[in-house]
Amino acid sequence: MSWVSVKDAMGGKPQTSCTVKGWVRTRRDSKAGLSFIHVNDGSCFDNFQIVAPADLANYAEEIQKLTTGCAIEATGTLVESQGQGQSVEMQASDIKVVGWVDDPDTYPVSAKRHTFEYLREQAHLRVRTNTFGAVTRVRDCLAQAVHRFFHERGFYWIHTPIITASDCEGAGEMFRVSTLDIANLPRTPEGAVDFSQDFFGRDAYLTVSGQLNVEGFACALSKVYTFGPTFRAENSNTSRHLAEFWMIEPEIAFANLDDDIALAVDFLKYLFRAVLAERADDMKFFAERIEKTAIERLQHVIDSDFKVVSYTDAIDILTKAKKKFEFPVKWGTDLQSEHERYLTEEHFKAPVVVRDYPKDIKAFYMRANDDGKTVAAMDVLAPGIGEIIGGSQREERLDKLDQRLDEMGLHKDDYWWYRDLRRYGTVPHAGFGLGFERIVQFVTGMANIRDVIPFPRTPGNASF
């Protein structure tokens, strides 16, 4: 039998017949001889009102026993609603109960307010709530927009490896990947674990970044990006960190830091426009119930000219600021989040790009500037959230790259293929990285990053 989504039913023509399927959110009985059933199937934020007349064959036996969470299939005629709150509803002629709720008293997602902390323990059911349904749709909208943005501009999506044999990526603690018997590890004569007997014939890890890999593809296909899972084994217990998260990393060839910044600005504006246009229903909910400024702050970023300021000038601004900072402002040290927030929220009152950071606080692959002190790195700071993007122009000159590897005590042999890219037709290139969940957080206003990913993985928690 054909059926339609709740979204389509609500936009349907009165006096037409259809079937909808979904899960009961609430049921109210009226002694006027009918029940009101609100059904949601995830196709949109709103619930669909089904009017069940008492003369349905299963009215007393089943309809009046429906509780939150039951799955039903309802067939009837669309009519203009006699009540407030919806324009179209269904006058049902047949309602089948597809799945009952085993014990309504202990149904974990009953029709009442729940804390996000509690719902996190019910991650398989929390998506049936208004908030998590909305988060899921917005997350999908953003993911689709990410691919659309790059596709429209001729970028290729590169599936960089999840497993890496490179333990020198330097971006954080890594998860080891191994098939060795932990209870009975093979040993070398010296007593070390013998990874030559492991699956890959050496030690291996889960990736912390696809950047080094994707640089190779940029130096052949010109415009590329990664969008995939990323893993950090850091013992971080914050509302902004996950052990498993999704990261987006574009990389462009024949490009400098200015091109990189322009791309980042376009990218953010594109994503925010997409979500405002496509998920107005969910964004209205976030603005009403989660974060009052959810919509206006996206619009603000879309309408703003991003300010671009050098790190050195940013230090100057912070030094002259009347505000007292907990951490001292000093050239050569990284900006604290309080410093970043001052720049974007108080001084510029707009999104800010800070560029040209001291080389000693940045990674080896960032391109040395002519001043000998700074590198072509940039961070995009947004009001209300702080750092949202980090990127750089990459060092394409082999002698300069080797110099940095030496200075930082890294072994050239470990980077042989990365160095090859500088030996064979090297070109200026640049890119940036952005944590997908942080964008979802910024857009929705959700305070904890664990609530914007379906099944969060954090230290001490890999449930579900």
Add this chain to the structure above:
RNA sequence: UCCCCGAUAGCUCAAUGGUAGAGCGAGCGGCUGUUAACCGCUAGGUUCCAGGUUCGAGCCCUGGUCGGGGAGCCA
């Protein structure tokens, strides 16, 4: 990982070291073209786990687990 706070009914929270309570949810009934409706009644407890102090521990002490806020690290 560090600092601070917390864990009691399905959920959110009360309870001077002395009989464990309320609201919501659930069940039953009433009322109503209703909107997370409203009114009444009923049921519902290994007080996170393991020890300890005490005549007596939800409450005090020790250790642990998990959660929250902040910090660091970052995306």
